[in-house]
Structure formats: structure tokens, C-alpha cells
Amino acid sequence: MTGPSTRPAVDVVIPCYNYARFLRSCVRSVLDQPGVDVRVLIIDDTSTDDTPEVVAELTRDPRVEGRRHEVNKGHIATYNEGLLEWAKADYTVLLSADDLLAPGSLARAAAVFEANPNVGMVYGRVVYYQDQDRLPKVVTPPAGTTVWSGVDWIEARCRTGQNVLSSPEAVVRTSVQQRVGGYRADLPHAGDLEMWMRIAAVSDIGYVRGKPAAYYRVHQQSMMRTRFSSLFADLEQRQAVFDLFFREHPDLPPRLKSLANRAIAKDALWRAVRAYDRDRLADVPVDELVEFARRVDPGAERLGEYRALRRRRALGPRACSRTQLFVGSHLVKRGRGLVSKQVWKWRGQ
Structure with missing residues (x-):
């Protein structure tokens, strides 16, 4: 046995x-x-x-x-x-x-x-x-x-x-x-x-x-x-995660929430930057992304991504898409994608 x-x-x-x-x-x-x-x-x-x-x-x-x-x-x-x-x-x-x-x-x-x-x-x-x-x-x-x-x-x-x-x-x-x-x-x-x-x-x-x-x-x-391919669905849901998590775990160091806010603001601004690099202003709501970043992180305008966006706005999307100006090698290496791949898959829900 x-x-x-x-x-x-x-x-x-x-x-x-x-x-x-x-x-x-x-x-x-x-x-x-x-x-x-x-x-x-x-x-x-x-x-x-x-x-x-x-x-x-x-x-x-x-x-x-x-x-x-x-x-x-x-x-x-x-x-x-x-x-x-x-x-x-x-x-x-x-x-x-x-x-x-x-x-x-x-x-x-x-x-x-x-x-x-x-x-x-x-x-x-x-x-x-x-x-x-x-x-x-x-x-x-x-x-x-x-x-x-x-x-x-x-x-x-x-x-x-x-x-x-x-x-x-x-x-x-x-x-x-x-x-x-x-x-x-x-x-x-x-x-x-x-x-x-x-x-x-x-x-x-x-x-x-x-x-x-x-x-x-x-x-x-x-x-x-399908359901979760929206640009803002990704950003807003991740921000909601951090807001909720730290609200329910007040014993964690407050600096962690600030780190998360800054990271998500950078992500939103980087998407706006890439919209200029790819001449996709008709598809990407740049102004809304900037307002989202400001709302998430009050210091968003001091970020390198914000300064990079200002330079691109001065040049215009066609010039940016031809020259493919990047914020800097340190940001390119981070490999920020346009839509996070870490999402649930479920058809028709």
C-alpha cells in the first residue's frame, strides 16, 4: 500500500x-x-x-x-x-x-x-x-x-x-x-x-x-x-492601485507613495513625448496626459520628461518624427512601453 x-x-x-x-x-x-x-x-x-x-x-x-x-x-x-x-x-x-x-x-x-x-x-x-x-x-x-x-x-x-x-x-x-x-x-x-x-x-x-x-x-x-487597450485605462488603473494600496497600508513609509506618483507621472509624460517622436498627435491625447501627470505629481513640471516635451512642442511633431530626438539614453534604456503588458486577459467581459 x-x-x-x-x-x-x-x-x-x-x-x-x-x-x-x-x-x-x-x-x-x-x-x-x-x-x-x-x-x-x-x-x-x-x-x-x-x-x-x-x-x-x-x-x-x-x-x-x-x-x-x-x-x-x-x-x-x-x-x-x-x-x-x-x-x-x-x-x-x-x-x-x-x-x-x-x-x-x-x-x-x-x-x-x-x-x-x-x-x-x-x-x-x-x-x-x-x-x-x-x-x-x-x-x-x-x-x-x-x-x-x-x-x-x-x-x-x-x-x-x-x-x-x-x-x-x-x-x-x-x-x-x-x-x-x-x-x-x-x-x-x-x-x-x-x-x-x-x-x-x-x-x-x-x-x-x-x-x-x-x-x-x-x-x-x-x-x-480588447477591453483594456485604452491608453488611460492603464495609467489610471495603476494610479488607482497605488492610491488604494497606500490608503489601506498607512504604516508603510510615505516616501513610497511619492515614488509611485512620480513614476506614473513620468510614464504619462513619456507617452506624450513619444507621440511627438512618432507624429501621432491625432491618436494620442497629449494635453490630457500632461494634465494627468500634473494631477498625479505636483512636481511633474520639474521632470526631465516634461522638459523634453516642451522641446518637442517647440520643434513640432514632423521635425521630431524625422529626427527621432529622444529624452536621453538613460530613459531609452528604461524601455517604457505605450501600454503595459501586465493586464488580465478575458474575452468579452
Whole structure:
């Protein structure tokens, strides 16, 4: 007779809305994980495609369970149903049905948890790829692990104003997840960033270098390209995250909130600068971006990005787009994008 397993246990919640074509490969990427005991819950949020039939097929494996909502509840309620009501294992993963876990990622994360009892979340490198059957080849950097104190990790987020996770690469200690609660319905676009910081407020954060942790699929139906593609949705939701987080954590140093405000103001101004460089003033609301930056950070007009914008306004967009004047190499190296990639993907919600 075989005794109880001593391997780490991981519960994986897979919300699905009209992603039947991706679901088999997603679940297989979980079931094939070595060195851990996995359990999968697929939550079908009233899909209109073949999701019920695919779920019926996948649940023949005793490690897979399926639920179907009678009415569409939306992504936040679906996430929280799985994470707070169903998950019971040592560790939990929220995995979109169109993404994949990388081979061995759960065992690598579990090893960090086992060696560091104060760590509440472990993540690794995510690889973005297009809607195709073959995964991209990636260069694997040297393996290693970093563990930050929660406050240090929060400060790093404040300095950039950006999220650094896409979600599928995050593994959370289940006791910590249930301690901090679920995702917030009032932050549908940047609720993941707020969640990660909430976890960092009560625990340390681990990072695994080397092999990828997950593959994030980018396609035309993803939430990234549909509901939350607005320029201001990204900026305003990230600002709302920091406002809410620091309001609910008044014990943290006030300078952290100031760092976050400045970083988001810089981001808004940088987008305005790039609108001149690309001659896209007809598409990008430069004046609104400037007012947003001023509102977020009263010292916005002292920033290098603001001075760069003034120079471009003096030259005009055509001259800027021909010469491609940049603010400075130090800003180019920061690699600010026009729209943050760290967003939830959910079609039609």
C-alpha cells in the first residue's frame, strides 16, 4: 500500500471563457509538471463555444475538476471563486486558459517556498508568444533564486510604477492568498498589481531565474487587446492601485507613495513625448496626459520628461518624427512601453 504523498501540493485554478481551443494544452501543461501533486479546477464562465465538451473530456483525469456557471459572473468573481472557495493545497496558481506553465516551473517554485517559510509568492520569467502551436525558442540565463523582503519588493514597484508579472508565472502560498483575500472588482485592469503588493505587505517575495516559469499567449481575443487597450485605462488603473494600496497600508513609509506618483507621472509624460517622436498627435491625447501627470505629481513640471516635451512642442511633431530626438539614453534604456503588458486577459467581459 502506498502511503500519503510527501510532495508539495499545488492547486491550479483555470478560468475559461470561450477558450476551448486552448484549454487542452493549458491543462496538459499543468498535469505534466514533475515533482509536485497537482489538482486542477476549470471554471467555465458560461462559454458559448465547445468548452463544456472539452471540460467533460479533461475531467476523465481524476486530478481535474470542472464547474460551469449558469450565468456569466465575469473574471474577478471567477478568480475569487477558485482561489478562495476551492483551493486547499500548499500553493495556488491562477492560470488563464490560453496560457501555459513551463515544464518544471511548479517544482522550482515549491523549492523556494520550502526553503523560505516567510515567502508568500514566487514567480519567474514569463515568455510572450503569438497564437501558434510551437513555443518560441528562448535563451536560458544562469539559474538562481532571489528573495526580497516584502517592503523592498513594494519599493521596487513604486520606483517604476509598473507591474512585473503577467500572472501565469506567479505561485502563491495558499494560506497567504486566503489571508489577504481575493481580487478587487473595482480594479479590473490592474487588480493583479494590487494583489501582488498586498501579498508583499505580509510576506517576502521570491524569484526564480533561469528557465521560464510560464508562457503568456498574445492573441486578438485576449483582454490585453480588447477591453483594456485604452491608453488611460492603464495609467489610471495603476494610479488607482497605488492610491488604494497606500490608503489601506498607512504604516508603510510615505516616501513610497511619492515614488509611485512620480513614476506614473513620468510614464504619462513619456507617452506624450513619444507621440511627438512618432507624429501621432491625432491618436494620442497629449494635453490630457500632461494634465494627468500634473494631477498625479505636483512636481511633474520639474521632470526631465516634461522638459523634453516642451522641446518637442517647440520643434513640432514632423521635425521630431524625422529626427527621432529622444529624452536621453538613460530613459531609452528604461524601455517604457505605450501600454503595459501586465493586464488580465478575458474575452468579452
